[in-house]
Amino acid sequence: MNDIISLNIGQFALIYLLLLVVLSVMKKCRINQTKLLVVASVRMTVQLVLAGLILTYIFDNPHPVFTVLYILIMTGFACYMAIRRNKTINRNFKWIVAASLSASGIAIVCFFIMAVVGVSIFNPQYTIPISGMIMGNAMTGVSLGIKTFHENIHSQRARIDALVNMGVTPPRILTPFANQAIETALLPTLNSMLGMGIISLPGMMTGQILSGTLPMTAILYQIAIIIAISAVTCLSVFCALFFGYRTLYNKRNQIII
Amino acid sequence: MFALKHVNYQNILRYPDMTIPAGVTTCICGESGSGKSTLLKLLNGVISPTEGEITYSNQTLEAYDPILLRREVLLVSQSVYLFDKSIKDNFNEYYAYRNIDALCEAGMNRYLDICSVSLPLTSMCHVLSGGERQRVFIAINLSYQPKVLMLDEPTSALDDKNATALIEHVKAYCNENQITLIIVSHDKAIAEKYADNIIELAGGVKE
Numbered sequence: 001m002n003d004i005i006s007l008n009i010g011q012f013a014l015i016y017l018l019l020l021v022v023l024s025v026m027k028k029c030r031i032n033q034t035k036l037l038v039v040a041s042v043r044m045t046v047q048l049v050l051a052g053l054i055l056t057y058i059f060d061n062p063h064p065v066f067t068v069l070y071i072l073i074m075t076g077f078a079c080y081m082a083i084r085r086n087k088t089i090n091r092n093f094k095w096i097v098a099a100s101l102s103a104s105g106i107a108i109v110c111f112f113i114m115a116v117v118g119v120s121i122f123n124p125q126y127t128i129p130i131s132g133m134i135m136g137n138a139m140t141g142v143s144l145g146i147k148t149f150h151e152n153i154h155s156q157r158a159r160i161d162a163l164v165n166m167g168v169t170p171p172r173i174l175t176p177f178a179n180q181a182i183e184t185a186l187l188p189t190l191n192s193m194l195g196m197g198i199i200s201l202p203g204m205m206t207g208q209i210l211s212g213t214l215p216m217t218a219i220l221y222q223i224a225i226i227i228a229i230s231a232v233t234c235l236s237v238f239c240a241l242f243f244g245y246r247t248l249y250n251k252r253n254q255i256i257i
Numbered sequence: 258m259f260a261l262k263h264v265n266y267q268n269i270l271r272y273p274d275m276t277i278p279a280g281v282t283t284c285i286c287g288e289s290g291s292g293k294s295t296l297l298k299l300l301n302g303v304i305s306p307t308e309g310e311i312t313y314s315n316q317t318l319e320a321y322d323p324i325l326l327r328r329e330v331l332l333v334s335q336s337v338y339l340f341d342k343s344i345k346d347n348f349n350e351y352y353a354y355r356n357i358d359a360l361c362e363a364g365m366n367r368y369l370d371i372c373s374v375s376l377p378l379t380s381m382c383h384v385l386s387g388g389e390r391q392r393v394f395i396a397i398n399l400s401y402q403p404k405v406l407m408l409d410e411p412t413s414a415l416d417d418k419n420a421t422a423l424i425e426h427v428k429a430y431c432n433e434n435q436i437t438l439i440i441v442s443h444d445k446a447i448a449e450k451y452a453d454n455i456i457e458l459a460g461g462v463k464e
Contacts, residue, residue, distance in 0.1 A: 167328035
């Protein structure tokens, strides 16, 4: 296999031309998001360049502290983003969401790196990209799950009130909402598994093949990461909701939404 | 049966001291915003007063297990909720939530009759009219045979004829079974006709 062709800056700049295509479609269809397009592209570029520089430094000077610090910052951001998308939940619920996301994410990352890949958790080359994928997907899953849960309990307030008035216990009332939200959070991952290899060659596998890894090795990694992603989504949403819904009622079994 | 002393809810509603006798029909009247629905919620412990004390059967509400209290002092709120299923399935679903054995069809029909619902049990609830849904909902609640039944605006979606029939039958059933009936209504005619005891909540209680 050949090593990947490094992009020189001139060639690389060509890809930005494609943004002009997006821009012209937006103008034509009067989509008023030009500002977002510019901000998003610039932010992405700056953030990724920074990540590139930091990773280069860490790979050149591998030290457990750097790896741990990188993961902690990533986890912190994932929690922050998941909570920011669900601002209206109560304070304790937010803490539970953050704790569930961090604990499930870190547990799955450790299992993946130490048991499946079989390298040290402090090895930045494996730990950093793998935890990025796992944390990112866990964050999306948790955001979606909590959002679904929260929207449903508000839109179905009449049902909750009717059951509360009848003397049904809050856990019995809220569990179906939690189950529904876990399902909603899990479905995108499960659905994407169906088309994998036929309609999509996932990013990690594509990247590995481009950089010269044997396709059979690349698919093993891909299968492993997708299973890890579905596990982390399921586990983090389950923990967030299973412990989180308890913040919605008090000792007198009164619902406080 | 109930007694309120210096009850205040979140400093928005202050209730006059009152007692609600057992075994009779009490109507609570008053303008909207006078705290009628809130009073019912306070009585079955779905919310707690900020200040003051409510006693039920000579014991403060705090002494009761809240879930058991709500089953005994049943509140049928104004917002009706029925699952998008048949009437029979709604009975079954609500009974399952309460962890009690399903009612037989004859039993369901009996309570539907009391609430003047003459529809087959297989009727789908999402196609029923507002008034029919309200009556089905009351029938399900009535079938739990609580000690106290509290109806919040039970006739809001009903015409006069249906409203009269419903209240008359429900009251008769409650009398027969020693159920204390508490009805919130802005309709004074209903209160004057059916109440053994009327509590008027004046807008002036509000601060």
